[in-house]
Amino acid sequence: MSAPTEDNSDLKITEYKASRYNQLFQRDKGNWLAFNALTCGLAEMNSDNHRLFAMFLEKTGLGEFDIEKDFILQLQAGGFIVPREMDEIEAIRAGHYQARFGRKDFCLTIIPTLACNFSCDYCYEPRSVPVRDVQSPFIMPEEVCNNIGALCEKRIAENTHFHVTWYGGEPLLAMDTIEKLTNKFKSMCSSKGSSYFASVITNGYLLTKECLNILISSGVVFIQITVDGPEQIHNERRHLKSGAPTYQTILQNLENIEDDSPLLVAVRINIDKRNSEDIYLLLEELRTRGLNHCRNIVIYLGQVIHNLESCSNVAFECMAANEFASFSAEIYKEMIKLGFKIPIYPHVMMGSCAAVGTGGAVIEPDGTIHNCWNAVGNKSMSVGQLTRNGIEYNPNSVKWLGWNAFRDECLNCNILPICMGGCPYRTIKRDAISDAMNNTCSIWKYNMKSLLEIARMAREKGLLIVPWEKIKKR
Structure with a gap:
């Protein structure tokens, strides 16, 4: 020290x-x-x-x-x-409720289309969502865009921050909508002295050089792309609706990201029992392509979870939380050996997830409102509807606003501040998901020593990246 x-x-x-x-x-x-x-x-x-x-x-x-x-x-x-x-618990409790219900910053997750060009077998978005022609997908109509503009005009406060996450479906199928709404957002923020920045969650297939330039000019500073294994494994899990492969196109798009780009790109590898043994080969392929030397690309692991009936086909292939934590530690060690940047360090979740606060919303193309993007496409979990006068909430919203992070099983946990009651969605859906209780807690609970040692090693080698801290500096 x-x-x-x-x-x-x-x-x-x-x-x-x-x-x-x-x-x-x-x-x-x-x-x-x-x-x-x-x-x-x-x-x-x-x-x-x-x-x-x-x-x-x-x-x-x-x-x-x-x-x-x-x-x-x-x-x-x-x-x-x-x-x-x-009294640390009371201090955390006060900070928690202030962060959930007293924040001035505004955050929206906007889904300009539910259409997707991929057909991933573990996707949690219900198969009941209409699958429209990818060449002419259903895009958020003008009326909903105008209602979003009216909502933001009311909610964006002066001298604060406004953050948008573009989500889907595949949001890059609706680039015109992203550009149109971004122009509105930037104008509003400029007039109020507030800052604007955006993120995109994409499968990466349409992320061409031209698309990258448009996103950068649209205030995007963070992009998440998913690659699920070496070429054969990835193409089996994440192929086009036609069945055509996607791996080579995605990696070429990653290679197009310049080192001096203002973007931070997170490559997510979704892990379950089917592809876990192949991750070492994927890392070697990414290293061969030089992605371990890219200044603004980080790699992290995501746990495939049986969230809904729509992904019940992979329920028995999902790892338990403790199993995933142990496996992650071994993979992150390998990433450090190969020189990849990793975003593995715990952070305080004082307000828990934005889903249980009042500082934002998830908006579907037709104006349906959710609190959590895990509920996208599931109308039974909707918390309201966006209208020209704002959001009209329904009784489901009470489940989220009344969510309790200080349950008996959490109150005496020594990692409460970085887990803060776990995932609200999984807790609320506990009765419907057989393994929810096992997967509610943060992976830090199961392998703290190994993960901290990995973070220490990554920091010593200059490979530890804390994404949101890095974004704030840009």
């Missing part, structure tokens, strides 16, 4: 207690890692500092004897020790 320079001669160790969100792991003989889930502070300790810190964790107290104040200040800065009178 490095020493701070500020003077604090009146600081007394007896005025502090150990945070309830500390974890301590031995790296090797004489060296330890300490982590605090409330600040996400990570510290390396030698044996002497570990001995003192362990006394806090064991609640034995240190008494009045000589301890270097620099060490105390480091513990304080990392949140490892807190004032004795502080």
Whole structure:
């Protein structure tokens, strides 16, 4: 731990207690890692500092004897020790509700079309969604676009941030709508002194150089693309509706992203039992193409989860949360060896997911409103309808607004701040999904030591990327 320079001669160790969100792991003989889930502070300790810190964790107290104040200040800065009178749970509870219901920033997930050019076997969007001709998909009509504009005019506050995620279906099938709405958003934000930025969740097939340039000019700073394995495996899982392959086109589009591009691109690899053994081969293929040297491309793993009846065909192929956590650790180690940038570091989820707050909405092409994009296409989970006067909410909205992050099984968990009750969607759907309880918690619960060690190694090699922190700097 490095020493701070500020003077604090009146600081007394007896005025502090150990945070309830500390974890301590031995790296090797004489060296330890300490982590605090409330600040996400990570510290390396030698044996002497570990001995003192362990006394806090064991609640034995240190008494009045000589301890270097620099060490105390480091513990304080990392949140490892807190004032004795502080109630951390109440502090988290206050911050949680402020973040959920008191935020001024506005976030929308907009689905300009539910049409998709892919036919992925594990897609959670219900098969009951009409599959229209990809050449002439149903696009969000002008009336809904105007209603979105009216909603934003009311909700975008002065000197704040407005963030849009373009989602689908496949959003790049509706580029005209993205451009049209973006022009409205930029004009509104400019007049109110607010900032605007956007993200795109895409399968990557249509992400040509021309499309990239349009997205950049439309304020897009983050793009997520999915590649599910080496060529044969990916094409079996993520092919066009015609059955045609997609792998080579997607990788060529990734190679077209310039190092000086303002974009941050996350390549997501969806993992289940069917493709897990092939991920090493995929990483080698990506390395051969030079993607490990791209400044603005990161790679991360996604867990395929049986969210709805529409993806019940892969239910028995999904990994349990603890199984996925263990597997992820091994793959991330391999990524570091190959020089890939990874976004693996926990962050505080003070407001939980945006789905349980009042700072945004998910809007389908016909104006149907959801709180969570996992519910897209499922009208029974809709929370309202967008009209010219704003959003008219229905009784389903109460399930989300009343969602409780401080349930008994979560209240005493030492990673509560970075999980904050887990995924609200999976909790609300618990009765309908047989394995929901097993998959509600964050993977950090199951493999904290290994994942933190991986994050430490990635940081030392300059390969650790925290996506939203990087975006803020752009």
